[in-house]
Amino acid sequence: MTLSQALNHDPLFVGFDRILDRMHHINTHQQKTTNYPPYNIIKDGDDKYLVQVAIAGWKQEDIDITVEDGELKIEGIAPEKDADSEFLHKGIALRSFRRTFQLADTVVVNGASLEDGILSVQLENIIPEHKKPKKIEIQAPALEHDTKELLTEE
Numbered sequence: 001m002t003l004s005q006a007l008n009h010d011p012l013f014v015g016f017d018r019i020l021d022r023m024h025h026i027n028t029h030q031q032k033t034t035n036y037p038p039y040n041i042i043k044d045g046d047d048k049y050l051v052q053v054a055i056a057g058w059k060q061e062d063i064d065i066t067v068e069d070g071e072l073k074i075e076g077i078a079p080e081k082d083a084d085s086e087f088l089h090k091g092i093a094l095r096s097f098r099r100t101f102q103l104a105d106t107v108v109v110n111g112a113s114l115e116d117g118i119l120s121v122q123l124e125n126i127i128p129e130h131k132k133p134k135k136i137e138i139q140a141p142a143l144e145h146d147t148k149e150l151l152t153e154e
Helices: 003-008 016-030
Strands: 039-044 048-054 063-068 071-076 097-102 107-115 118-125
Touching: 048 071, 063 107, 071 118
Parallel strands: none
Antiparallel strands: 039 048, 048 118, 063 071, 071 097, 107 118
8 A cells, every 4th residue: 555545544634645646746757857957946035936047048039937737847948059169168058958846836926037147937925815824713602591580589
């Protein structure tokens, strides 16, 4: 029995099958990933993030950014080699790449920019009101009013 199957039978772990499937996908995907191109992930405040990817020498039209099924994909399609250029040393890599980042369900992409060889993708964690924590007040039991009149001796 796999961990996912075991958790599906445990009443304390409701809905964890999707999380386990995503973790499995991340683990198998990371085994195929290279270190090119390098990147930073920066937290800016409580709910904003910035993904920076170092892509020196790349043009905007050679980069494709998509978001699908909770995954941010940044892909670069290598430009055609310039037959007229003879490199004595080629230290700037312009090979095709794909970087993927798993996003939480509440994270949205607000935009992207390319400046000085750094691609910046702005992310924001927007938690809808119905998913925010809320305090549940404990109600006092309703008092039953006795409709009988008290008899007093006069």
